[in-house]
Amino acid sequence: MxxxxxxxxxxxxxxxxxxxxxxxxxxxxxxxxxxxxxxxxxxxxxxxxxxxxxxxxxxxxxxxxxxxxxxxxxxxxxxxxxxxxxxxxxxxxxxxxxxxxxxxxxxxxxxxxxxxxxxxxxxxxxxxxxxxxxxxxxxxxxxGPGGFGGYQQAARGKVILVYSPKGGTGCTTVAVNLAIALNNEDTRSVLIDGNLQFGDIAIFVNEQGKNTIVDIAPRVDDLDGDILDDILIKHEASGIRILAAPQRPEMAEKVSPDQFVKVLEFMQKIYSYIVVDTSSILTEVILSAIDMSDVVVLITTQEIPSIKNSRLILDLLTTMGIGKERVIFAMNRYDRRFAITPERVGENLKHEIAVAIPLDEKTAINAVNRGVPFMLDNKSQPIGKGIFSLAETVRARLISLENEGEGSAVKR
Ligand SMILES: Nc1ncnc2c1ncn2[C@@H]1O[C@H](COP(=O)(O)OP(=O)(O)O)[C@@H](O)[C@H]1O
Ligand SMILES: [Mg+2]
Structure with missing residues (x-):
């Protein structure tokens, strides 16, 4: 009955x-x-x-x-x-x-x-x-067991891709700490290493997963929670989950752009924030990921080569149809002793720098070498406040993009 x-x-x-x-x-x-x-x-x-x-x-x-x-x-x-x-x-x-x-x-x-x-x-x-x-x-x-319990993701998770056109500017540092800053009980983040050749996220958090994205890639069409749970690294100290890069550079080609995108899409069902770290080399995988990202955090420093490359990337993003509102331009390693200010760079590139994260080598380098992201034990330092402010900017931008989307949607 x-x-x-x-x-x-x-x-x-x-x-x-x-x-x-x-x-x-x-x-x-x-x-x-x-x-x-x-x-x-x-x-x-x-x-x-x-x-x-x-x-x-x-x-x-x-x-x-x-x-x-x-x-x-x-x-x-x-x-x-x-x-x-x-x-x-x-x-x-x-x-x-x-x-x-x-x-x-x-x-x-x-x-x-x-x-x-x-x-x-x-x-x-x-x-x-x-x-x-x-x-x-x-x-x-x-x-899964030891996972998030009954945690349920209501809306589709947001993909936040962190990119810097020049190596060594702090792309990985920002991605790792941003994922931690965005993560809380109701809005979980997962951090994905999109630097498939020389990804070092696992090192940043002092974890060595036996599984990496290479183990997921061939199974993208029948992913489920258990497989994912097996493969993701659980970073106990922060609560975030991590999908590590392949262990060796030559394994990078085992992951196709299509597979990478499918992994991100699956993650969107479970996590609120999917933070993707990238290499400065624009691989097909990274381009595909950029294409589906909700926002791209573009990192520059005060150095001319980095600024020049940022200009090229801003142009490329426009060509790819990524609107300005989807790009959050941030300056890392900001040192006020140098005359090149965030304001000037923003004016010059006609794209405002939303956040400047200060230079703090002691905190940043110590964090990497100890494998403890500074958002865990040094978040009250100016560098940590910079990351917080970036996280706030990301949240606010995602909300305004969502509202805009609703506003432009066909009214019933
Ligand atoms: N705001 C900062 N101040 C000082 N050093 C930083 C800062 N951000 C990153 N670093 C350091 O710069 C180096 C490169 O950072 P990393 O995140 O690996 O850059 P990328 O991923 O762009 O190559 C690391 O030693 C890191 O500790
Ligand atoms: Mg890196």
Whole structure:
């Protein structure tokens, strides 16, 4: 026997609540599990009783039915809302649908009309619930034993690629510490070594995984949480996960651009932030990764060769169709004793330098040599504050890109 459809009635008028309840009482597969008198109560009760279907009035004291619908759908996407309203006008209907309502009936509803609307919505709720449960299973499997427990990634994770057109400018230093700064309990980061020939991320964190990206590449089409869990390095001190580069330079060619991109895409299902370190040599793998990145953090220093190369890269990115808003230009090893300031470089290249991370050789070099990223034990130093500020810039940029995306999306 199929599970009953659990219904919550939200209406400020007692008589309406009673009438609706009466209409439903002889339906063997529908059960009224609660009634609420205001939008706010409706939101609260829908959390508590977890209904399949909410019958929602529009005009109510405190929170109105449209807003309540929006909130309930955001909190529990499987719950389906059927709006019941005296207003039959198109505008209301449109607003209700935009808020995420599944159906719209005018009051007072006919018995069979109401019942068939509830049954349709109930079926949808069961399907959505199952989908949600499956998703949850995949997610917790990915987290695996000793992993992230029930951690679930709701939205698609963001790919943040760190690139410097000149070696030795601190690309890896920034990638490692940025991944740590972005990582927290709700938004997990994974750090991926895209420098396939001479990747040194594992050294930066003093870890030696036996597995690397070479072990994942041939399996990209049937990746699952367990495989991933086996191969990623768990960096206990910071909580981030790491996908190391191949152990030997000649193994780099075992990873195709297509495979690399698929790995990133899989990671997006599980992690909030996928931080990719790169080599200054633009390989096909790196170009493909740039193409799918949400933002590129471009690193320069105050040195002319580095600035010159940054100009070339900014041009290349434009040619590749990577808009300016997707590029966060940062200066590393910034030393105020030199006349070339971030402002001047930004003006010169017509791309503002968003963050300057100060030169601090003692902290930076000590960190690498000990294999302890400075964001773990020296984050209050100016260099650490620089990384924090970069992380904030990245977060803010991702949000504004997301909002922009929504704004330009075709309106329903
Ligand atoms: N802000 C900084 N101040 C001082 N030294 C730095 C800074 N950032 C990085 N370094 C040092 O520069 C060297 C090169 O850094 P690395 O991250 O390996 O660069 P890349 O990946 O661009 O080749 C390392 O010794 C690192 O400790
Ligand atoms: Mg490097």
């Amino acid at each position: 199929a599970a009953k459809i659990r219904v919550l009635i939200v209406d400020d008028i007692a008589e309406t609540r009673e009438n609706v309840r009466k209409l439903l009482q002889f339906e063997s597969d529908i059960e009224v599990v609660g009634t609420a008198r205001t939008g706010r109560e409706g939101i609260q009760l829908s959390q508590e009783v977890n209904p399949d279907v909410v019958l929602m009035d529009i005009n109510m004291p405190d929170v109105d039915g449209i807003t309540a619908t929006e909130t309930i759908r955001a909190q529990s996407p499987h719950i389906q809302v059927v709006i019941l309203s005296v207003q039959s006008d198109q505008n209301y209907m449109r607003r209700a649908m935009l808020a995420g309502a599944r159906d719209f009936l005018t009051k007072p509803p006919m018995g069979d009309e109401l019942i068939s609307a509830i049954k349709r919505a109930g079926e949808m709720a069961h399907v959505e619930r199952e989908k949600g449960a499956k998703q949850q299973m995949i997610m917790s499997a990915s987290a």
